[in-house]
Amino acid sequence: MVKDLKEEQQFHDNVYASNGIKDGKISQKLREPFYKLLSESIGKYEALVIDASRNYGSILELGGGKDALIKRLPYDADSQQFYIIDISAKAVELMNSECTYVNAFCGDATKSVFPDKHFDLIFGKWILHHLDMIAAINEIKRILKPNGIAIFIEPMSNPIINVYRKLTPKLRTSDEHPLNKKDLNLFSQNFCSIEYFGFHLLWFLAPLLIGGKAISKITSFERNLLSRFKFLIPYCWEVIICVKN
Numbered sequence: 001m002v003k004d005l006k007e008e009q010q011f012h013d014n015v016y017a018s019n020g021i022k023d024g025k026i027s028q029k030l031r032e033p034f035y036k037l038l039s040e041s042i043g044k045y046e047a048l049v050i051d052a053s054r055n056y057g058s059i060l061e062l063g064g065g066k067d068a069l070i071k072r073l074p075y076d077a078d079s080q081q082f083y084i085i086d087i088s089a090k091a092v093e094l095m096n097s098e099c100t101y102v103n104a105f106c107g108d109a110t111k112s113v114f115p116d117k118h119f120d121l122i123f124g125k126w127i128l129h130h131l132d133m134i135a136a137i138n139e140i141k142r143i144l145k146p147n148g149i150a151i152f153i154e155p156m157s158n159p160i161i162n163v164y165r166k167l168t169p170k171l172r173t174s175d176e177h178p179l180n181k182k183d184l185n186l187f188s189q190n191f192c193s194i195e196y197f198g199f200h201l202l203w204f205l206a207p208l209l210i211g212g213k214a215i216s217k218i219t220s221f222e223r224n225l226l227s228r229f230k231f232l233i234p235y236c237w238e239v240i241i242c243v244k245n
Contacts, residue, residue: 040219041199041238042125045153048242049073049123052149056120057081060143062109063127065091071099083119085109087130110135114143122150129154129176133183137190144245150191152241154179156234161203181234184241191243198226198233199240 046069053059053073060083061070070082082102086092087109095104105113109124110131122144128136140150155161157178165178177183187194202222226232233239 037200037203038238041153041197041240044197044199045125045151045240046072048151048240049121052121052123052151056148058119058145059083059121060085060114060119060123062122062124063087063130064095064124066094066098068095068099068102069123069125070102071095075101077101083114085112110139112139112143116142117145117148118143120145120148122148123152125153126155128152128183129178133177133179133186137186141190141245146245148245150241150243150245154239154241156180156198156236156239158203158235158237161237179239184234184239187241187243191245193244195242196230196233197240197242198236198238200237201226201232201235203237 049069050073057079058081059070059073061068062084063086064070064084065086065088068084070084073082075082083105084092084095084102085105085107086095087106089106092104092106095102107113109127122140144150155178157180162178165176184196200222202218205218226236
């Protein structure tokens with residue numbers, strides 16, 4: 001599927017210019033318990049990236065915007081080069097003004113300016129579902145060094161959550177594509193090793209999980225369930241994808 005890059009760029013320029021987006025159909029108060037769940041998956045993703053970054057020299061973040069994780073990675077000027085590519089010119093402008101040691105580029109992540117086999121580590125949060133998946137994977141594979149790794153966190157195409165997405169169109173672009181089983185298989189077909197971590201299979205219990213006594217028991221149950229039954233991962237809300245070239 002060919003993505004509307006102009007729509008993506010305008011949407012994210014508006015986000016960074018206005019410091020957020022709103023959709024009044026479902027109140028922020030109602031959404032809050034569910035979005036708080038994401039702290040678990042985001043924390044795991046960030047820990048994986050930070051740990052991996054200590055071992056690599058040439059590192060690229062896809063997307064990221066003004067809250068890019070790459071700004072929080074340990075940086076060694078003598079041995080590391082940090083890069084970021086974002087479709088939003090506003091996000092790149094903010095990055096260049098806040099973090100001078102990161103080389104920020106505005107452009108299409110599926111058609112980057114980087115040479116072949118250039119990066120040791122590539123990562124991104126909630127970026128791939130904005131892109132044409134086949135083109136994105138081909139580009140990641142092209143610019144990733146042999147034995148290089150890539151780490152991504154993405155939403156899955158959960159049927160019930162997809163209803164919510166349709167009810168809140170202003171929170172997203174029209175051609176976003178939450179990942180599905182077919183997309184996960186594309187990674188398996190293109191990289192020598194792959195590992196998935198599913199999160200928030202039991203997202204509908206969010207009101208019980210936030211601040212309640214049941215949180216540790218339910219999350220522990222979910223972790224055990226997903227470790228034993230990998231086929232449930234495509235039905236999660238979020239997935240972390242780790243691949244090696």
